Amino acid sequence: xxxxxxxxxxxxxxxxxxxxxxxxxxxNCSYGVFRRDGERxxxxxRNCTACHRCIACCPRDAISLExxxxxxxxxxxxxxxxxxxxxxxARTGKIILAGMGNALDYPIIFDRLVLDACQVTNPSLDxxxxxxxxxxxxxxxxxxxxxxxxENGDVELLTPIAPNLRVETPIMIGHMSYGAISLNAQVAxxxxxxxxxxxxxxxxxxxxxxxxxxxxxxxxQVASGRFGVNIDYLERGAAIEIKIGQGAKPGIGGxxxxxxxxxxxxxxxxxxxxxxxxxxxxxxxxxxxxDLAQLVRALKEATEWKKPVFVKIAAVHNASAIAAGIxxxxxxxxxxxxxxxxxxxxxxxxxxxxxxxxxxxVASVDAKxxxxxxxxxxxxxxxxxxxxxxxxxxxxxxxxxxxxxxxxALVAMGCRVCGNxxxxxxxxxxxxxxxxxxxxxxxxxxxxxxxxLIHAWTLELAELLGAAGINSIESLRGxxxxxxxxxxxxxxxxxxxxxxxxx
Amino acid sequence: MAMCGIIGVMDRKRRTMDGSGIRQALxxxxxxxxxxxxxxxxxxxxxxxxxxxxLHVFFDNIRENKIIVDAALEQWGTIEHDEAIPTYxxxxxxxxxxxxxxxxxxxxxxxxxxxxxxxxxxxALVMRINTARRGALIFSSGKNVGxxxxxxxxxxxxxxYRIEDYEGYTWLAxxxxxxxxxxxxxxxxxxxxxxxxVVHNGEITSYGTNRRYIESLGYICTMYTDTExxxxxxxxxxxxxxxxxxxxxxxxxxxxxxxxDRMPEAKQEWNRALRLxxxxxxxxxxxxxxxxxxxxxxxxxxxxxxxxMVVGECADRLYISSEEAAIRAMxxxxxxxxxxxxxxxVIGRVxx
Numbered sequence: 001x002x003x004x005x006x007x008x009x010x011x012x013x014x015x016x017x018x019x020x021x022x023x024x025x026x027x028n029c030s031y032g033v034f035r036r037d038g039e040r041x042x043x044x045x046r047n048c049t050a051c052h053r054c055i056a057c058c059p060r061d062a063i064s065l066e067x068x069x070x071x072x073x074x075x076x077x078x079x080x081x082x083x084x085x086x087x088x089x090a091r092t093g094k095i096i097l098a099g100m101g102n103a104l105d106y107p108i109i110f111d112r113l114v115l116d117a118c119q120v121t122n123p124s125l126d127x128x129x130x131x132x133x134x135x136x137x138x139x140x141x142x143x144x145x146x147x148x149x150x151e152n153g154d155v156e157l158l159t160p161i162a163p164n165l166r167v168e169t170p171i172m173i174g175h176m177s178y179g180a181i182s183l184n185a186q187v188a189x190x191x192x193x194x195x196x197x198x199x200x201x202x203x204x205x206x207x208x209x210x211x212x213x214x215x216x217x218x219x220x221q222v223a224s225g226r227f228g229v230n231i232d233y234l235e236r237g238a239a240i241e242i243k244i245g246q247g248a249k250p251g252i253g254g255x256x257x258x259x260x261x262x263x264x265x266x267x268x269x270x271x272x273x274x275x276x277x278x279x280x281x282x283x284x285x286x287x288x289x290x291d292l293a294q295l296v297r298a299l300k301e302a303t304e305w306k307k308p309v310f311v312k313i314a315a316v317h318n319a320s321a322i323a324a325g326i327x328x329x330x331x332x333x334x335x336x337x338x339x340x341x342x343x344x345x346x347x348x349x350x351x352x353x354x355x356x357x358x359x360x361x362v363a364s365v366d367a368k369x370x371x372x373x374x375x376x377x378x379x380x381x382x383x384x385x386x387x388x389x390x391x392x393x394x395x396x397x398x399x400x401x402x403x404x405x406x407x408x409a410l411v412a413m414g415c416r417v418c419g420n421x422x423x424x425x426x427x428x429x430x431x432x433x434x435x436x437x438x439x440x441x442x443x444x445x446x447x448x449x450x451x452x453l454i455h456a457w458t459l460e461l462a463e464l465l466g467a468a469g470i471n472s473i474e475s476l477r478g479x480x481x482x483x484x485x486x487x488x489x490x491x492x493x494x495x496x497x498x499x500x501x502x503x
Numbered sequence: 504m505a506m507c508g509i510i511g512v513m514d515r516k517r518r519t520m521d522g523s524g525i526r527q528a529l530x531x532x533x534x535x536x537x538x539x540x541x542x543x544x545x546x547x548x549x550x551x552x553x554x555x556x557x558l559h560v561f562f563d564n565i566r567e568n569k570i571i572v573d574a575a576l577e578q579w580g581t582i583e584h585d586e587a588i589p590t591y592x593x594x595x596x597x598x599x600x601x602x603x604x605x606x607x608x609x610x611x612x613x614x615x616x617x618x619x620x621x622x623x624x625x626x627a628l629v630m631r632i633n634t635a636r637r638g639a640l641i642f643s644s645g646k647n648v649g650x651x652x653x654x655x656x657x658x659x660x661x662x663x664y665r666i667e668d669y670e671g672y673t674w675l676a677x678x679x680x681x682x683x684x685x686x687x688x689x690x691x692x693x694x695x696x697x698x699x700x701v702v703h704n705g706e707i708t709s710y711g712t713n714r715r716y717i718e719s720l721g722y723i724c725t726m727y728t729d730t731e732x733x734x735x736x737x738x739x740x741x742x743x744x745x746x747x748x749x750x751x752x753x754x755x756x757x758x759x760x761x762x763x764d765r766m767p768e769a770k771q772e773w774n775r776a777l778r779l780x781x782x783x784x785x786x787x788x789x790x791x792x793x794x795x796x797x798x799x800x801x802x803x804x805x806x807x808x809x810x811x812m813v814v815g816e817c818a819d820r821l822y823i824s825s826e827e828a829a830i831r832a833m834x835x836x837x838x839x840x841x842x843x844x845x846x847x848x849v850i851g852r853v854x855x
Contacts, residue, residue, distance in 0.1 A: 121682050122706040122789050123809055130807060135760050137779050144744045145780045147773060155750065157773040164779065370719035376783050469708040471806065474778075475787035481711030 003087050007070035010048040014041055018062035025054040025063060030425040030437055045069075051418040053427035085348070098348040099421035099431070101248060101340045101385060101407060109359035109488070110391050114501065116482040117467040125466035132462040133472040136402050138172075138199075138239075138379040139164030139308040139332040162332065165239055165308055167402060168197030169458040170473055171392060173450075174337075174383050174404030175221050175241065175312075177203025179256045179265045179277065180344035180421065181410075182438040183210055184446070185430045189409055190214035191443065192450035196458070199238060201404070204254055204279060206268040207233050219310065222299065224253050225279030227269040231302060239332070240299050241310040242292070244283070247341025247358070247384040249350040250314030253279035257345065259424045262433040289322075293329035300330055308332035315339060315361030315384065316354075320368035327369055327378040335404065336361045338384030342407040344431055345422030358384045359398060363496045366399025366478050375399075375478070389460035398496060399478040412453040413446040507704040508532025508678040509692075510824035511793035512833065513800040513851045518819065519547055520674065522666030528833040529657040529676045532826050535704075538595075540679030540691035541660040542652025544643070544700040545671025546797055552606040553647045555583050556625050556697075561600035561688055563638035569603070572639045575632060579624050580609035588651070593663050596655040600640075600688055602664075604649070622697055622742065629696065633725040640689050640725070645698045647797065652677075652691040660691075672853065673795050677702040681728075689726045694734040698796035701737065703730040704825055705790030705810045716783035736784050737794055752803050752848040754781035759806065793823045800851045808845035815840050821851035 012033055014025075021041060026034040031047045034054065048065070055063050072080050081103075085096055118124040125132060140162040148156045173193055178186050180203060187210055193200035194217045201219045202211070206228015211218060220237030222229050234240055245251065256265075256277035266273040286292050296309050311326045312335035313319060323334045338358025343351065362382045369375035382395040383404035392403050411417065414428040421431035429441030461473075470476055484501040485493045493500060510528050514520065522543060529541065549557050558576075562568045576582050588602040607625070614620035629641045643650035651664040657678050661667070677692035693700040707713065707729040714724050714732050722735040733755075740751035754777050757763075763774045778785070789809030793802045802823035804812050815822035815830040815837040822830040827840055843849050 118708070122708060125807075131759050131761060133760055141779045141782075142776075143780075145746070145773075145776055147746060147750055147777075149747060154769070155773050157776050159776065159780075161772075161776050161779065370715055373719050373721075375719055376716070376780070469706070469789070470787045472785065472787060474782035474785055475709030475712055477712055477783065478715050479709060479711035481714075482708075 003090065006084055006087060007072070008046045008048070009068060010050050011045045011066045011069035012043045012048050012054070013064050013066070014043060015062045015064070018060045020060055020062075022059060024057045024059065028053045028057045028427055030427040030432075030434070049418040049420045050416065051420070051427050052416045056414075096348040097345050097422050098351050098419060099343065099345055100417055100419040101342045102352050103419070104352045106357070109357050109492070109496070110385075110394050112486050112488045113359070113394050113483050113496070113498065114486055115390065115393055115397070115464060115468065116484070118469040122469045124469055125471055127459075127462040127466045130466070131471060132465050134169045134458060134461060134465075136167045136170045136473060137164040138167060138381065138402060140330070141377050143374070143377055163306055163308055164332070165199055167199060169454060169461070170396060170402035171196075171454050171457055172198050172381065172402055172404050173200035173409050174406040175201030175203040175219070175243065176344075176406055176410075177205030177221075177256070178208050178211075178268055179203075179205040179260055179433070181431055182429055182433060182441060183208055183264065184438050184441040184443045185410070185413060186211060188413060188441065188443040188446035189450050190217060191447035192409075192454065193217045195447065195451040196454040198454060201241060202237070204228075204243060205256075205265065206270065207236055208264065208268045212236065223279050224281070224283045225277060227271060227277060227279070234299065234303050234307075237307065239308040239310060240303065241312055241335065242283075242295060242299070243312045244286070244292070245312070245314035245316070245337070246343065247314045247337030247339050247355055248343035249346040250316050250339075250355045251281060252347070252350060253281045255345050257422060257424065260433045265433060289325040289329075292326065296329045296331045310335055310381070312337060314341075315356045315358055317356060319356070319361045320364040323365040323380070324368050324372055324374075327372075327374050331378065333379035333381055333401070334365070335381040335383060336365055338382070340385030341383060343421075358382050358395065360492070360495050362395055362400050363398045363480075367497060370478075389457040389464065392457060393461060393464050393476065394483060396473065396476050397479050397483050401477060408453065409450050412450045413441060507680050507692075508535035508825045508829065509676070509702040509704050509791065509793055510822070510829045510833075511673070511675040511702065511795060511800050511802065513673040513795065513821045513853065515819045515821065515851065515853050517547065517672040517853050519670035519672050522661060522669050522671070522674070524833045525674045525676045526658065526661040526666055528824070528829040529661075529678050531829045531832045532678050533656065535680060535825060536656065536678035537680045538656040539681050540652070540654050540688075541657040541677060542650060542691045542693050543661065543664075543666055543674060543676045544648065544650045544693040544695060544795070545669050546648045546673040546795065547671045548649045548669045549606070549647050552583060555606035555608055556621075556644055556646055557649055558605040558607050558641050559588065559643035559650055560603045560605065561640045561642060562603055563600060565601045565603070568638035571635075571637050572605075572632060575628060576605060576607055579613055579628060580607055582607055589665065590663050591665055593655070593659045596653060596659040596663050598663075599654070619742070626697055626738070630721075630723045634723045636725070642689060643695045645695060645700070645797070648695070648698070648700065650693050650695045650700060652693065653688050654691060673800055675700055675702045675793055675795055682706075687727060690728040692730055694726065694731050696734045696738050697742070699734055699737045699741070699794060700796070701730060701734045701792060701794045703733060703790060703792045705792075705805065706788050707732070707786055707790060708788030709786055712783050713786060733786070733792060733794070736786075740781070740784065748799055748801055748850060749848055750777065752801060753777060754784055755786050756803055756806050756846045757785055758846065791825060798853050801848050802843070803848040804843070804845055806846045813840055813842050814849050823849060
């Protein structure tokens, strides 16, 4: 024996007094933790992912879960994760795959920023009694307007206005492809987007016909693999997004394991069933910023300049300069995906180590666009690790027009962030294509929950704005005066352009 | 700023008034001030130099700081005349700056690419000198207009400058209750850039957004207070973007989406365009503002009218103020007093 078996990550135990042997845990666990042995239910904790499905369905609260029941010798450098990654790679010689967002213990900048409220010198506003406007327009805006007065006094607009997406709340749902997630999950979120007056991304997996009823709420994605892209797809979407990169894995392409490519996914993506869908790291027709501008123009030409085109990049060190380049193309919005962004599958080394936090990226993109006098001409969408309405408000105060949520929407449908999406066994019916698992997710209920979440955050945003004496979201955008840094270092506060608490 | 009292008066026939009337009106609103700042601006005060830009400067130290301004102005044009602004010591006003005025003619050939070279030279000089923070602050820069302001009660500031010695056809005045920057003379109102002057009561909660927008377009905020940005926004929209004044005001205090959605199609279209294009110029928070240039005076409030504004008229005179009492102090026989709706601008123009 060289390495031997590693200690289990979780220990599941069943309280024999409470258990009534209904076997719901056995039915529900897709990872094979539970099995019946005569009069007892046996547990194999080693298979557990902490997805909580068994706990959620146990009628008697008989199941308990403990994380890391067996400790290694504690060591600040040689953490459990570091050691286990080595054991794993020593055995396999391969890249370690991981799901969901960055799992390293970096400081969370959002949690070191605090919001402002009014006292005395100006009145806080009450959203129950006064209008608080959250309506946001995503798209190109002119630098100045040419308005002429006709002889009868009517005003005439001479400046052409590019089509914008009108979003009733600055919260949009980001791109999660059919393939990475189930059709039920995608339908549920699409319906929620329509219900909430917002938009949602298709991801790079094409547009399944079940989503057609919500197509006017869908942002169709063109990624490096071009899966599912044809003129019909482009025309169905409300907007088009070119995906250059993703916060969870900057610099590399997407990877959908063949196990998830079922017949329907294969048809929607236009790829053979059971084959790994691997999109290349770069777009092979985009090797430069001018190539990107060409593709933006090509997509606009193809759709007769009727649809906004977004460009999504991962938040990398030079994100601000890249965004300024994108702003000079006909692109309508730039999406910045921070290093905490989620994913169905990414090499762990990328997920945890490449890219920068969204807070710093948005702040520097906003500042760079302002330096060049073009900030308001393009929209900025922030994504990657938005957990609640406070994060939304802070991202907007740092300079975003709107945010994309991803993981949060999945959590609203039951996801427990267990991080095993890439295995295709999601017992919640979200990140899986196995029909019996997909069936578990009821799109009617799930869509209501996602819509509830967006609605709840929207209400909270209105309250936060009102308390700050602001009755329209555009007056929060880039308004870093209404933020203070708490225990942030001075150089970071300079990047964020915020003052410290008390100042 | 929290409270503050403001008043503006315009004579549509350009008949001038001396400063004693507005001094009295402003002192009616002493309850709205705290004795830490007051100011006046008058249009038509320098008829002898009507073609020159009248630059009013606060010098911290006349010996050290003045040569810098002299050099900058001489580099970009001609100083026709300069002198100390006459002041008279007041027991309750501590004089911390030396107010000075230049009558300046910029050389348009030095900004050949510009369509308005003189304005551009002067506004660039104002930004540059104020940003340098070398003990000189230009707080008034229009033609035939002058701002007179200091830290103190309105009567003391008026007497410090002997405001009754000046004759103007449009006057704005401000009684300050500062919360941001007490004592700082540069923070007193009115704020002026080129032709436009602004007095403001309120607190702009969108200041951080507005300042970043205006600074991205070449302006630099140097006065440590929110009202400054209003003067620059009006300059941007009216002078540089050539919007009609009522449309510029609409960009700063636009209708709610709810109202826009109910408008007829064509009106909806340009109102939407105005909100989209000038979203970062939109001003939020409670405010009442009176602004003026050589031909116009405009008063407007925030979209919910969280600060008071009343309008009075009497023959050729238009009054806009925080308090009816202030108007009546100036014009006991005022013929009409009205209170405009939230966000609705009141615009007066002098006869051509």
